[in-house]
Amino acid sequence: MARLATPPASWTTRYPELGTGLVSYEDSISPEFYELEREAIFRRAWLNVGRVEQLPRKGSYFTKELAVARTSLLLTRDLDGQVRAFHNVCRHRGNKLVWDHTPRSETSGVCRQFMCKYHGWRYGLDGQLKFVLQEEEFFDFDKADFPLVSVHCEVWEGFIFVNLADEPSQSLREFLGPMVLGLExxxxxxxxxxxxxxxxxxxxxxxxxxxxxxxxxxxxxxxxxxxxxxxxxxxxxxxxxxxxxxxxxxxxxxxxxxxxxxxxxxxxxxxxxxxxxxxxxxxxxxxxxxxxxxxxxxxxxxxxxxxxxxxxxxxxxxxxxxxxxxxxxxxxxxxxxxxxxxxxxxxxxxxxxxxxxxxxxxxxxxxxxxxxxxxxxxxxxxxxxxxxxxxxxxxxxxxxxxxxxxxxxxxxxxxxxxxxxxxxxxxx
Ligand code: FES
Ligand SMILES: [Fe+2]
The missing domain is CATH 3.90.380.10 (Naphthalene 1,2-dioxygenase Alpha Subunit; Chain A, domain 1)
Structure with missing residues (x-):
């Protein structure tokens, strides 16, 4: 059977690291590979979770369910106008903090504080713990020690990105690189x-x-x-x-x-x-x-x-x-x-x-x-x-x-x- 030569002026051969061989899609069907992707990619890369228009004014917020990273995020625009990201988890006993109809559905709105539905702890838009019911009953307790857990968050051209790594290895702009930055x-x-x-x-x-x-x-x-x-x-x-x-x-x-x-x-x-x-x-x-x-x-x-x-x-x-x-x-x-x-x-x-x-x-x-x-x-x-x-x-x-x-x-x-x-x- 006749084999066709590599097409002339091929795009693929401009990037020799790609090769031209056959490709496996085991990466798209293997549960084990999916578990690796969760850690290697979705807990390390910068992820776009929305646009600044979704946080139109001070006090705006929305939640983002990220099953792939086993977390829910809370995005806010705080009273200084800064866009922030937090894990949507109450510091008291782990209840999901912000949700409306069911804990697994996303929501959005405008508020001044978030109140946990379980025991009423309240958090500011900057993640600080503001109110604890019967605070005097807790031991050696300082509200300043229990803010929402923040997530690295950067805004580029109005696109809100988060990074779930403890310390991202690249800034968002480094990660995007010159070709994507060309959209600026x-x-x-x-x-x-x-x-x-x-x-x-x-x-x-x-x-x-x-x-x-x-x-x-x-x-x-x-x-x-x-x-x-x-x-x-x-x-x-x-x-x-x-x-x-x-x-x-x-x-x-x-x-x-x-x-x-x-x-x-x-x-x-x-x-x-x-x-x-x-x-x-x-x-x-x-x-x-x-x-x-x-x-x-x-x-x-x-x-x-x-x-x-x-x-x-x-x-x-x-x-x-x-x-x-x-x-x-x-x-x-x-x-x-x-x-x-x-x-x-x-x-x-x-x-x-x-x-x-x-x-x-x-x-x-x-x-x-x-x-x-x-x-x-x-x-x-x-x-x-x-x-x-x-x-x-x-x-x-x-x-x-x-x-x-x-x-x-x-x-x-x-x-x-x-x-x-x-x-x-x-x-x-
Ligand atoms: S779990 Fe949130 S106040 Fe108790
Ligand atoms: Fe298409």
């Missing part, structure tokens, strides 16, 4: 209108990341939503720019001459798309906001200098993705493992706040049409997980267009190996 200056702060979805997915977290980090699948899995020139079961689609920096990845796609109104022939659109002038790529008209004009965006957003440019997909290790669209909006994905074979998936859309009812409707149409595409991606995951778990096959080929899949599994393996080697999660 994008007007995230002007995109405060948020729509969010959450789903429980029957696959390992990396399997869904993989489904969103290559476009090899696009012409087949999303055949209903592709421009005719890209929509071909025979010729597929080639990404014009890949980039790798440390454990992070970037995929940029080129745009179309003219506006995306021509993205699909009318008969292929949902009727609401031409009716509202919005769809998969966003509102057809970019908002008239100078900071969102592509000419004013940071060069690092489109480091391949694609002209025209359409989307940059930043895959930030381990489980956070930012997609910035040329039409003046962005979305994020987060993948929170709940077991070796399941995870919770979060999708958030961010737009400049609508100034008219029409703009608001366009945002909502963009969100639901985009969610439809995402559900197409999600539809194969249970099947992939089942196929992998059968262990009928132990190694699989990856094409040059799947360099990002190869890289993610290597980065995960490197972090686990580093943890096993020195227990400190030294960066690969």
């Amino acid at each position: 200056g994008y007007p995230f702060h002007l995109c405060g209108e948020r729509f969010a979805f959450k789903a429980q997915i029957l696959s390992n977290w990396k399997i869904f990341l993989d489904a969103f980090q290559e476009y090899y699948h696009a012409s087949v899995l999303h055949s209903q939503q592709q421009v005719p020139s890209l929509r071909s079961f025979e010729t597929g689609y080639k990404v014009p720019h890949f980039q790798i920096d440390g454990p992070h990845r970037l995929i940029s796609t080129g745009g179309w001459k003219g506006t995306p109104r021509h993205l699909l022939p009318p008969e292929q659109m949902y009727p609401i798309e031409p009716a509202t002038q919005a769809g998969l790529m966003g509102p057809w008209e970019r908002p008239d906001i100078p900071e969102l004009d592509p000419a004013n965006l940071p060069a690092g957003l489109n480091p391949g200098n694609l002209q025209p440019w359409s989307i940059s997909n930043f895959q930030i290790f381990p489980n956070f993705v930012i997609l910035v669209y040329e039409r003046g909006w962005y979305l994020t994905y987060q993948y929170w493992p709940t077991s070796a074979g399941t995870h919770d998936w979060e999708m958030s859309y961010y737009f400049p706040p609508a100034r008219t009812a029409s703009e608001r409707i366009r945002h909502e149409v963009t969100a639901v049409v985009s969610k439809e595409a995402a559900l197409q991606d999600a539809a194969t995951l249970d099947g992939t997980q089942q196929g992998l778990e059968s262990r009928v096959i132990d190694k699989y080929p990856l094409s040059d267009q799947e360099i990002t899949v190869r890289h993610l599994h290597k980065a995960v393996g490197d972090w686990v190996q580093a943890y096993l080697r020195d227990g400190k999660g030294t960066r690969a």
Whole structure:
């Protein structure tokens, strides 16, 4: 049988450390490997848990359930305006401090103090213990010795990151590295209108990341939503720019001459798309906001200098993705493992706040049409997980267009190996 040579101008061979060999997905089906990931990755890497818009004023708070790290976090904006993170655990007898309907559901709100539902201890937004019922009955007791346990927390471009290590081995900026820092200056702060979805997915977290980090699948899995020139079961689609920096990845796609109104022939659109002038790529008209004009965006957003440019997909290790669209909006994905074979998936859309009812409707149409595409991606995951778990096959080929899949599994393996080697999660 004829073997094909390595493709010329291959993206993969630009990163020789990746190799071109067959790849095992044992890392996505092994319960033992999942236990290692929890320590080696999710208790050592910087993790994005939300945006500053979720803490709009002094006293705002939200909780974040991190089953993968066996903890719940409490994020607050204290009375000085500082964003803080704590383990959501009462210092008295360990009760989860902040929750509403059930202890396992996330919540948010605004308050001045948090009161434990068990014996009424109260904590300030800065984590200090403020009130103890019958304090005089405790022994050698000083409230100052019992603040909430704080978690390392840093904010970058409005994204709130936490690190569960006792002492992170890198600052957040060191961890993000130059490629991701190239996003600095994008007007995230002007995109405060948020729509969010959450789903429980029957696959390992990396399997869904993989489904969103290559476009090899696009012409087949999303055949209903592709421009005719890209929509071909025979010729597929080639990404014009890949980039790798440390454990992070970037995929940029080129745009179309003219506006995306021509993205699909009318008969292929949902009727609401031409009716509202919005769809998969966003509102057809970019908002008239100078900071969102592509000419004013940071060069690092489109480091391949694609002209025209359409989307940059930043895959930030381990489980956070930012997609910035040329039409003046962005979305994020987060993948929170709940077991070796399941995870919770979060999708958030961010737009400049609508100034008219029409703009608001366009945002909502963009969100639901985009969610439809995402559900197409999600539809194969249970099947992939089942196929992998059968262990009928132990190694699989990856094409040059799947360099990002190869890289993610290597980065995960490197972090686990580093943890096993020195227990400190030294960066690969
Ligand atoms: S466990 Fe919180 S006050 Fe007792
Ligand atoms: Fe997809």
